[in-house]
C-alpha cells in the first residue's frame with residue numbers, strides 16, 4: 065500500500081496469477097468489458113444515492129481489497145470438519161476464497177437431469193451452456209456490485225435442473241474464506257436455473273476459518289421456470305472483521321415458488337440486495353430474514369420486488385436483534401404495476417433492540433398502482449417486554465438466560481422456516497451463543 | 506414461614522399497600538379476599554419481586570430471609586411461586602423448553618443435578634396425571650393463544666412441577682367456568698402438603714367451596730382489615746364487603 069486511501073474499486077480487479085476464467089471467449093470478454101465500463105461509470109456512490117442513503121461505502125473502499133490471486137491448495141477435509149453441520153445430508157460443494165474446490169466437495173450421486181458444477185470448469189468445457197445464463201437474470205446493465213462481480217468473474221456454482229427434475233437432498237454450498245495475508249476480495253457468481261416443474265433445495269453458507277479481514281462480493285442469478293420450486297436457506301456467518309456483499313437476483317416463471325430464508329449473523333459490514341421479478345402469473349415469492357447486529361456490525365438489507373404481472377404474491381418477513389452498538393438497515397420496496405391486479409403482497413420488519421446504543425433504519429415501502437390488490441406493510445422497533453422477563457424470572461430463570469430465551473422466541477418464526485432440522489438446530493445454537501456474549505448497553 | 510410486617514408500597518406517587526401484616530405458617534392455606542383495586546395483585550407482585558413497586562416501610566421475611574432484598578429468580582429458588590392473575594404470553598418460546606429451563610434453573614441454584622431429557626419427560630407425565638391434564642399444552646408456545654382456562658391450568662401445572670414452598674395464587678379462579686375451576690381446585694388440593702403453604706387470592710368465595718382455607722383475610726385499601734376462619738368467607742359472600750368497610754371506618 066502506498067499510504068493514500070484508495071478512491072476506486074480498481075484494486076478489486078487486479079490480475080489473477082492463474083489466468084482469467086473462460087479466457088479467449090469473445091462473448092465473455094465483451095461482457096467483462098461492458099461490466100468494467102459500468103463500474104467506471106458508476107464510480108463510488110455517495111450517500112446521496114437512494115440505494116446507499118443509510119450506508120456509506122467509505123469503510124469498504126478504504127480497505128483497498130485486492131483480488132484473490134491464487135488458489136488455496138493446502139486445505140484438507142479435516143481442516144473444515146468443524147464447519148460441517150452434524151446431521152445435514154447434502155450434496156456438498158465447497159468453495160475456498162471464491163474458487164470451487166473439488167477435493168473438499170462431496171457431490172455424491174445426482175439424479176438424472178441435474179447438473180452441478182463449477183462456473184470456471186464449465187466455461188472451459190461447455191461455455192455455450194452459460195452464454196445465455198450469465199447476466200441472464202441481472203441483465204447486462206447491472207448495479208455496481210453485480211457489475212464489479214462480472215468484471216472480476218472467476219468462479220461460482222452452477223446448478224442446472226432439466227424440466228421436471230427433482231433433487232431430494234439439498235445442495236449445500238459452503239463458501240469458505242481462509243486467512244489471507246492481505247485484505248482480499250472474492251467475487252463468486254452463482255447460477256441456479258430450474259426448468260419447468262423442477263424442484264430443489266439450496267443451502268448457502270458463508271463461513272470463515274479465523275477472524276481475518278476479507279471481502280466477499282457474491283452474486284446469485286436464480287431463474288425458475290413454470291411451476292418450479294426453489295427452497296433456499298442462506299446462512300451468513302462470515303468473520304467479524306469481514307465485509308460481505310450479496311446480490312440475489314431472482315426471476316420467477318408462472319406458478320413458480322421461491323422460499324428464501326436469510327440468516328445474517330457475521331461480518332463487520334454486510335449488505336444484501338434481494339431483487340425479484342415475475343415473468344408469469346401466480347408465482348409466489350417468500351423472502352424471510354433474521355439478522356443480528358452487535359458492536360462494530362452493520363447489517364444492511366435492500367429488497368426490491370416488482371409486481372409487473374397480475375396474480376403473484378410476495379412476502380417479506382424480516383426480523384432483527386440489535387445489541388451493543390449494532391446497526392441495521394431494512395429498506396424494502398415493493399412496486400405493484402398498474403396491470404398487476406390480484407397482487408398479494410405483505411412486508412414486515414420487526415426489530416428487537418437490546419441496547420440504547422443500537423440503531424435501526426427501517427423503511428418498508430409499497431408503491432401500489434393497481435386497485436384490486438391485497439397489500440400490507442408493518443414495522444416495529446421494540447425492547448424486551450419487562451412483564452415477559454419477569455414471568456420467566458419468577459420461575460427461577462436468571463435474567464440473562466431469560467433474555468436469551470425471549471430473543472430466541474422472537475427469532476423462532478424465521479429459524480423455523482429453514483428447510484432442515486439440522487440447520488434449524490445449528491442456527492438456533494449459533495444465535496444463542498452470540499446472544500450469550502451480547503453487550504446489553 | 507412467611508412473615509409480613511407493616512408493609513407499605515407505592516406505585517409512582519400512590520401508596521397502594523398501606524401497612525399490611527400477615528403471618529403464614531408451614532402447610533397453611535390462607536385466603537385473601539377483597540374488592541377490586543384493594544391491592545391484592547400488588548401484594549402478590551411485591552412478594553415475588555416484580556419491578557415498578559417501591560417498598561417504603563415494613564418487612565417480608567421468608568424462612569428467616571429478607572425476601573425483599575432478593576431478585577425474582579432468587580425468590581423462586583427459595584421456593585416462592587406466583588400463579589399470575591394474567592399469565593404472560595411468550596410467542597416462540599416452547600412450553601416444554603420453558604418448563605425444563607425453569608426446573609433446572611431452580612435445581613441448579615439449590616445445588617441439585619439438572620434433569621436430563623428422559624427424566625424430565627417422566628416427571629412431566631407424572632405431574633400431568635396428578636392434575637388430570639393431557640399434554641396438548643406442552644407442545645405449544647408458552648400461553649400463546651391459550652384460552653383463559655388453559656392459561657390458568659398452565660400456571661397450576663408449573664406449580665405442580667416446581668413444587669414451591671410458598672405458592673401465591675392470584676385470582677386463579679376468576680374467569681373460569683365451573684369445570685375449569687374444579688381442575689384448578691383439584692390441582693391445588695393435590696399439592697397440599699405439610700411443607701407447602703399457599704396464599705389463595707380470590708375475589709369470590711366460590712373457590713373456597715373447593716379449597717378449604719385455614720385462615721381468611723380481608724384486604725381493603727392496602728391492608729388486612731379483618732381475619733378469621735373459613736366462616737368469614739361465607740359471611741362475606743352473604744353480606745358483601747360493605748359492612749366490613751363500614752365497621753372499619755367507624756373504628
Ligand SMILES: Nc1ncnc2c1ncn2[C@@H]1O[C@H](COP(=O)(O)OP(=O)(O)O)[C@@H](O)[C@H]1O
Nearest residue numbers: 516521539540541542543544545546547548557
Ligand atoms: N402499575 C400500576 N400503575 C398504576 N397504578 C397501579 C398499578 N398497579 C396497580 N395500581 C393501582 O393499585 C391499586 C391496586 O391494584 P391491584 O393490586 O391490581 O388490585 P386488586 O388485585 O386487588 O384488584 C389500584 O388502584 C390500581 O389502579
Ligand SMILES: [Mg+2]
Nearest residue numbers: 545546590676
Ligand atoms: Mg388483581
